[in-house]
Amino acid sequence: MILASYVEEIIAKVQAENPGETEFHNTVKEVLTSIAPVLEKNPKYQQAAILERIVEPERVVMFRVPWTDDAGKVHVNKGYRVQFNSAIGPYKGGLRLHPSVNLSIIKFLGFEQVFKNSLTTLPIGGGKGGSNFDPKGKSDAEIMRFCQSFMTELCRHIGLNTDVPAGDIGVGGREIGYLYGQYKRIRNAYDAGVLTGKGLNYGGSLARTEATGYGLLYFTKLMLADAGLDYKDKTVVISGSGNVATYAIEKAQEFGAKVVACSDSNGYVYDKDGIDLALVKEIKEVRRGRIKEYVDAKPSAEYHEGCKGIWTIPCDIALPCATQQELDLESAKALVANGVKAVGEGANMPSTLDAIEYLQNNNVLFAPAKAANAGGVAVSALEMAQNSMRYSWTFEEVDNKLKNIMADIYENSKRCAKEYGHEGDLLVGCNIAGFLKVADAMLAQGVC
Template sequence: MSYVQQVMEQAIKRSPNEPEFHQALKEVLESLEPVIAKHPEYEKAGILERLVEPERVIMFRVPWVDDKGNVQVNRGFRVQFNSAIGPYKGGLRLHPSVNLGIIKFLGFEQIFKNSLTGLPIGGGKGGSDFDPKGKSDNEIMKFCQSFMTELCKHIGADTDVPAGDIGVGGREIGYMFGQYKRVRNLFEGVLTGKGLTYGGSLVRTEATGYGLVYLMDEAIKDIGKSFKGATVVISGSGNVSIYAAEKAMQLGANVVALSDSNGYIYDKNGIDLKTVKQLKEIERRRIKDYLEFHPKAEYKEGFEGIWTIPCDIALPCATQNELNEESAKALVANKCFAVGEGANMPSTPEAVKVFHANKIIFAPGKAANAGGVATSALEMSQNSMRYSWTFEEVDAKLKDIMVNIYRNASSAAKEYGCEGNLVVGANIAGFLKVANTMLAHGVI
């Protein structure tokens, strides 16, 4: 048994019943076999053993009182996975599916994603099993304040800088930042995704979606393709999906489908993004309500069917493991030539094998959706300087970062004998920077 396999088996044994974390471990570690073979110093220094074990795991209860006066209790998490190249950085997810295994999977992926940006940020992730859906603003504020009352003991501008993720937008960040400032008596860049009036950055809202399209645009240029005239299917209808659609449309694509957890809409004439923004960003309604404004569009229950819609480019932007082997085969049959992950690990391992077997350009989430955390790091820089860049300045920096991520992942794949495999390339490129820094720091 190889060193990599031994580390993987030990990590899985140590963390049972965490399938998402096991999936992420397998996907990353197996791609590092040729790197470990070339660099025996990593094995000698126990780099992988240290890499798969979080530096710190924080779990805590979050008590709050709902609008009926009832006491509710949720569970909060913050996994500070690796700080070799900078302070922990990664989002907070509020969703009933959140558990330790999911947070560990997200935090582990974040190490490599953050490394790929080229910016000095380590990997972490957090959240709670609290469900913001159907809650009043007052209930969300009470939860966020209770959550931050504990979390504030473990984070800071130069220690750990959380951001938003599923269920955490500008409203939630605002409530959390207010409570942090109140308890710690500090006005600092401790959270990113803040409002523009209190230290936020322009482009942060658009960053993950825009960055996804910037990277995919660079990738498909290598096969002589572009977004102009392409038919695009995007899952989800949250922040990432909306702004991926917006940028794809700006580049001349026809985006024909979006979804939410209940179902998906198909508008063959092209999605009206103004309507989607009104429904999702302002009124917080379901995607099926799109048909009230565009009755000729189609709505179908169940989000899985979205991948049967013929398209040139598919951008899964909803949640983990949403795109399975059957869906991947449907995309191949409909002559899709590129898939880019806007969500974290939305494609199952079986789906990824289908894409590679059919030579479809496939960009994994740790590379393709790194635009959000990259712009969060740019927000941190602006906070440190007490200064703000223009939209155009931040957008240009974001585009440069995403183009470089693609190029670095592509060249790493080629160097290690896996040309065209961006999964392997992204894992290797992200790993090398972290591993070499861990070597420099000694055994800590």
């Protein structure tokens, strides 16, 4: 009871000191309640106030981002970089450009990143950043001017051994290119390892684009195999149509599954014959269009406005790959009612806490985001390694390293869950595995 009271006290303190930051509150609650068994066995963490320190970012940077549109009008957006924890390496985490971005979302993502990066076993700490700028509907020139303004401030806070940003929602190869160009211009140095997700002709890594989606499938395939299941001939629903979703669809189809739905922020398409991935790539990567255009080329498919209905489609496996908190309790109930066997999180914390609880209580296999979508940051760290060596690995070499990393994450999560009395609960297991490495590093480095 004393231990439970201590954890509840820390959670209450975070909520009181960070009012209105619901996303951040939720992720802190999920992690801290999961690691209670660790604290019970290892009082040294409580004595050293590890929880009090680990929930507090080491640094929060907020700044204005002024930029000029093509008509000459000046706009101002908010910029953020939360450097959460550097106990095991330089801060590492993406930059998100989306109207929903605020301090709560960046802190939630940064906190998640600490444990996700720890799970990869690679030497990278946790951070996150971004802006409430919306790249949709903007010209290339407008996006370039925004990125240059954003990097003009950000460049003083990042570095090869300090903080290494990457892409996230709204930040792909185009944006990374503009950001890196401005960084190089200001710093007068070709520090290729300061940003990841770069183009192949200036320091990028093969398989980085595919890494998060592929990693999700590698992880969930292991989870399914332990339950005597496989992707072959299974019906799969995948939300999103961005980078993660696209390559999750690709690998699921390679594994013999039939993917019948995907979405974007406006709505979703259902294709009973199976999603035409080449068409999705044409719409989203070439035209930069909306997913509703899919039915123009495939009249037999259905388009539905709004995203929530995608979880009412009967499926064996559901992979939420769009954004945070997209799969709520009502959606979880619909999935269970339709016989879903497994849910794997491709986005960052896409399921609400009550949805996760409902899925687990109904014996649905659950692959948590911290573990299942760690493939992207893992290959980002491999990109950093290649930049340091001034060398490039082949696609097959990187992909094999990714498979091994995801297998290690799965085995470590499974082992920690069993060791601390929660056998089969990968959510608890991955939180514990991620926490232990960071907490031990913090202990070794003293009170800092």
